[in-house]
Amino acid sequence: MTRKQKKMLIRIVIATAMLTVVALLPTDGWLRFSLFLFPYLCIGYDILIKAGKGIWNRQPFDENFLMAIATVGAITLGEYAEGVFVMLFYQVGELFQSVAVGKSRRSIGALMDIRPDIANLESDGGILTEVDPCDVPVGSVIVVRPGERIPIDGCVIEGSSSLDTAALTGESLPRDVATGDTVISGCINLSGALRIRTERAFEDSTVSRILNMVENAGARKSRSEKFITRFARIYTPVVCASALALGLLPPVFRMLVLQTAPMWGDWIYRALTFLVISCPCALVISIPLGFFAGIGGASRAGVLVKGSNYLELLSQVQVVAFDKTGTLTEGRFWVTEVNPIGMSRERLLEYAALAEGFSTHPIADSLMRALGSSPDLSRVCDVTEIGGHGIKAMVDGDAVAIGNARMLRDEGIAFAECDAHGTVVYVAVNGVYAGFILIADRIKATAKQTVADLRRIGIRRTVMLTGDAHAIGEAVARELGIDEVRCELLPQDKLSVVEQMLEASPRERLAFVGDGINDSPVLSRADVGIAMGALGSDAAIEAADVVLMDDDPQKIVCAIGIAKKCMRIVRQNIVFALGVKLLCLCLGALGLANMWLAVFADVGVMVLAVLNAIRALYAGK
Amino acid sequence: MKKTYKIEVDCANCAAKMEEATKKTPGVVDATVNFMMLKMTVEFAEGADEKAVMKQVLKACRRVEDDCEIFF
Numbered sequence: 001m002t003r004k005q006k007k008m009l010i011r012i013v014i015a016t017a018m019l020t021v022v023a024l025l026p027t028d029g030w031l032r033f034s035l036f037l038f039p040y041l042c043i044g045y046d047i048l049i050k051a052g053k054g055i056w057n058r059q060p061f062d063e064n065f066l067m068a069i070a071t072v073g074a075i076t077l078g079e080y081a082e083g084v085f086v087m088l089f090y091q092v093g094e095l096f097q098s099v100a101v102g103k104s105r106r107s108i109g110a111l112m113d114i115r116p117d118i119a120n121l122e123s124d125g126g127i128l129t130e131v132d133p134c135d136v137p138v139g140s141v142i143v144v145r146p147g148e149r150i151p152i153d154g155c156v157i158e159g160s161s162s163l164d165t166a167a168l169t170g171e172s173l174p175r176d177v178a179t180g181d182t183v184i185s186g187c188i189n190l191s192g193a194l195r196i197r198t199e200r201a202f203e204d205s206t207v208s209r210i211l212n213m214v215e216n217a218g219a220r221k222s223r224s225e226k227f228i229t230r231f232a233r234i235y236t237p238v239v240c241a242s243a244l245a246l247g248l249l250p251p252v253f254r255m256l257v258l259q260t261a262p263m264w265g266d267w268i269y270r271a272l273t274f275l276v277i278s279c280p281c282a283l284v285i286s287i288p289l290g291f292f293a294g295i296g297g298a299s300r301a302g303v304l305v306k307g308s309n310y311l312e313l314l315s316q317v318q319v320v321a322f323d324k325t326g327t328l329t330e331g332r333f334w335v336t337e338v339n340p341i342g343m344s345r346e347r348l349l350e351y352a353a354l355a356e357g358f359s360t361h362p363i364a365d366s367l368m369r370a371l372g373s374s375p376d377l378s379r380v381c382d383v384t385e386i387g388g389h390g391i392k393a394m395v396d397g398d399a400v401a402i403g404n405a406r407m408l409r410d411e412g413i414a415f416a417e418c419d420a421h422g423t424v425v426y427v428a429v430n431g432v433y434a435g436f437i438l439i440a441d442r443i444k445a446t447a448k449q450t451v452a453d454l455r456r457i458g459i460r461r462t463v464m465l466t467g468d469a470h471a472i473g474e475a476v477a478r479e480l481g482i483d484e485v486r487c488e489l490l491p492q493d494k495l496s497v498v499e500q501m502l503e504a505s506p507r508e509r510l511a512f513v514g515d516g517i518n519d520s521p522v523l524s525r526a527d528v529g530i531a532m533g534a535l536g537s538d539a540a541i542e543a544a545d546v547v548l549m550d551d552d553p554q555k556i557v558c559a560i561g562i563a564k565k566c567m568r569i570v571r572q573n574i575v576f577a578l579g580v581k582l583l584c585l586c587l588g589a590l591g592l593a594n595m596w597l598a599v600f601a602d603v604g605v606m607v608l609a610v611l612n613a614i615r616a617l618y619a620g621k
Numbered sequence: 622m623k624k625t626y627k628i629e630v631d632c633a634n635c636a637a638k639m640e641e642a643t644k645k646t647p648g649v650v651d652a653t654v655n656f657m658m659l660k661m662t663v664e665f666a667e668g669a670d671e672k673a674v675m676k677q678v679l680k681a682c683r684r685v686e687d688d689c690e691i692f693f
Contacts, residue, residue: 050687057684062634098631105659229637284634288656 002102008095015043015088023081036080044071044087062236063279073272074595077265086276086595093603097281100610101289114168114186114207116151120144122195133202142196144189150196153205156181158195163187168210168302168549186210209541213304222308224570228287232280239278246589247271266591273588276598279606282577286609287570293616294566300617302549303559310545313528314563317511320459320556321498323522324466324473326515327532328480328553329441333362335370336422337438348435352427354380355393355400363425366439390425401428408433421472443476450553451480457560460508463501465494491518498522513556515540530556566616573609580605622665626675629659629690639689642681648674661691 018039027035041048044067051068067090074083119133122141133151136142141157144150150163160178168186177183183196186207202208221229247270251262291308298305305311325331340348353371356364357380368374383393389410390403401411408415408426415433418424422440426433451462463484466473473487486497502510502525512519512526515533520543523529531544533551541547548555584601587593593601630636636656643652643661648669654661663678665671675693682689 053687057687063632232634232637281632281634284637285632285656 005095005098005102008091008098011043012088012091012095015039015084018042019081019084019088033075033080036075036084040071040075040084040087043084043091044068047087047090063281066240066275066279070272070276070595070598073268077269079269079595082595086599089596089599090276090603093599093607096607097285097603097610100607100614101285114149115211116149116185116207119151119202120148133205136198136202138198138201140198142198144194144196146189146191146193148189150183150185150187150189150194151205151207152196152198152202153185153200154183154196154198156183156194157197159192161192161194162190164190168206210299210304213306213541213547222291222312224312224567224574225287225291225308228283228574232284235280236278239275243271243274243278246274269595270588270591273593273595273598274585276595277581277584277588277593277601279602281602282581282606282609283574285606286573286577286613289610290566290570290573290613290616293614294562294569297566297617298559298562301555301558301562303555303562304547304549305559305563306545306547310528311563311566313509314511314546314560315567316509317528317560318458318460318508319463319501319505319510320454320461321463321465321501321510321512321526322482323494323512323514323519324464324468324476325441326551327513328447328464329443329476331441331515333366333423333439334442335366335437336440336442337420338370338435339418339438340435341433343429343434348427349437350375351395351398351400351429351434352402352425352437354395355383355391355402355427358383359385359391363423363439367425367437370437398429399431401431402426421475440472443479444551444553446552446554448480450557451482453554453557454560455481457557457564459560465489465497467491494519495521495525498526502527511556511560513553515551530559532556569612569616573612576612577605577609622669622671623662624665624671625660625662627659627692628654628661629692630654630656630686631688635686635689638685639682642685643678646674646678646681649678652678 022035022039025032025035047064047067050062050064054062054065067087071083071087074086116133118130119136120128120143121131121136122128122143128143136152142152142154146161156177156179158179160176162174162176163183165175165187168184174190175187177194182199183194184207185205247268251264251267254260255262288308291311294311295305295308298311305314322328335349338345338349349367349371353364353367354375354377356367357375357377379396381394383391385391386403386407389407390401392399392401394400401407401413402425404424405415405417405426408428411428411431413428413431413433415426415428418436418438420438422438425437425439427436428434454462461484462482463486464473464477464480464482465486466476467489468476468487470487473485477485489497498510498512509527511528511530512522513530513532514523515531520539523531523540523543523545528546529544530546530548531540532548532553532555546559548559580601584593584597588598628639630639636654639661640652640654643649643654643663648666649663650666651664652661663675665674672693675691679691679693682691
């Protein structure tokens with residue numbers, strides 16, 4: 001609790017004690033009135049002062065004013081105990097709200113506490129000095145010891161360790177890094193000391209960009225939030241006018257038309273009750289808090305949402321368009337099939353890997369990975385690379401030819417052509433066809449599940465956009481269960497396809513998921529642009545509305561799920577708060593609600609709405 | 622020019638009122654108050670004196686919400 005809150009707690013305790021004593025004393029008349037003034041002023045002096053200042057500043061319609069009018073009114077009517085108690089209860093509620101908001105603010109703050117405080121800058125002589133990360137120039141060397149947070153993006157030049165990336169990606173498994181690896185700021189170094197050459201300034205580092213994004217998320221308000229602000233602006237004057245009418249018109253009507261006793265006290269009491277109920281706080285606080293908690297919860301799960309408007313849009317998405325490479329597939333080539341003729345699988349792979357041993361082509365890279373160990377290149381000699389065809393080399397004294405169909409045809413080697421999807425690498429040893437190796441971009445392990453889950457959570461249509469040939473694109477779409485596929489698209493075609501889709505069904509919200517590599521225009525054009533695994537790509541972070549911190553497609557489902565849950569909570573709060581208020585207002589006008597119910601309708605509803613809003617923080621779990 | 626300030630305010634409604642008041646202050650192009658982060662982002666007009674404008678902003682905010690604080 002802060003000092004302010006503690007002071008309030010003490011005031012509440014003292015006022016409660018005084019109220020109890022005063023209420024039990026057998027007094028009446030002016031003595032009783034003056035005795036009740038003690039607890040009343042003790043608990044409510046600040047409210048009265050604020051209400052006075054509000055009137056002075058010509059800003060009268062706030063909750064202080066409502067409470068002051070209601071309690072002073074009650075006391076004037078002779079309901080001393082009730083007047084004091086209403087004020088007391090109101091202050092208890094305010095205190096509770098302030099503690100609850102403070103708590104959620106802290107828990108969200110803790111969640112985003114990824115800002116590194118210091119950097120250990122190494123000077124030329126190898127001496128370490130602790131400096132502010134802002135003061136570290138690009139290209140300098142910093143040391144990150146175990147337990148410390150990496151302050152600036154860079155490249156490891158010495159040491160190996162495992163990194164806890166949970167604060168950034170939501171991924172709990174540590175990531176191993178060694179010399180030569182790029183590391184991003186915000187990760188916690190778990191095991192060994194790392195020397196890192198910084199590649200960015202602190203302001204441009206991942207951690208600063210993420211914090212910036214989350215902190216500025218509030219600037220883009222959702223429709224629901226805007227509605228509440230507009231609502232509050234007209235609501236309070238309307239309610240005050242109604243209360244005034246309720247206090248004046250019926251008695252006057254009774255007096256003049258019905259010729260009966262006006263019952264001023266009764267109607268003014270009703271009007272006061274009406275005022276207490278009407279306070280719009282529950283709505284005004286719980287809606288933004290709900291969104292804020294939702295954005296906080298999402299970032300904990302590794303999903304950065306740039307504003308509550310995007311959270312709202314994301315919850316309404318009905319069509320998801322994917323970029324294929326890097327989003328649904330890994331964007332890296334892998335050996336998917338080894339089909340030897342007359343030798344073992346391993347032998348064929350070894351021949352191929354050795355022949356490609358000196359090559360830097362992605363195909364060579366995938367062969368090495370399939371082999372599992374780096375081949376002994378001393379076994380290879382006489383390597384000739386034939387551009388656009390393949391490679392010829394002597395491996396262990398055998399003449400190996402490896403390449404595409406054209407290569408083998410030119411060599412005059414008989415072979416059976418294979419029409420599998422992907423890149424087929426044919427291998428011939430000593431002029432005899434020895435089989436083929438199929439290399440393809442592998443579909444991500446969770447991609448299929450993602451498409452199924454998207455359908456389960458209410459996505460109507462999934463579309464895949466790809467630059468690949470029809471055969472490959474359609475095969476991938478079929479395997480993943482994607483509804484529609486557009487193939488052979490150039491990067492600029494993707495934009496026009498998405499625009500066509502937006503025009504064809506303007507009502508349906510469309511999300512585009514890409515990896516940010518040459519699809520930034522599409523990311524910004526779609527209703528919601530989701531960039532995946534975009535921690536390294538500035539353009540993607542800039543263009544996208546939602547950034548997934550790692551490249552697991554399952555995070556798309558997670559993001560939409562969080563958005564839906566958050567919107568559900570916000571809607572619950574709107575309905576609940578407005579519903580209870582309207583009900584109590586009606587009861588109050590009819591004289592069925594007393595001040596106690598009124599205070600519950602104000603403070604109780606607010607506290608419940610705040611607690612409900614905080615649930616959004618745990619939406620990612 | 623855009624700058625972010627730490628603020629202190631008790632309720633969300635008051636924060637919204639502060640935002641309105643700040644937006645209306647001369648020299649301010651746009652302003653947002655983030656109640657949850659207790660931060661205020663002010664975009665100043667070209668060539669405006671930041672300190673002087675912020676003094677006016679604080680004055681305007683005090684008028685709508687007596688109990689607020691802006692640290693600049």
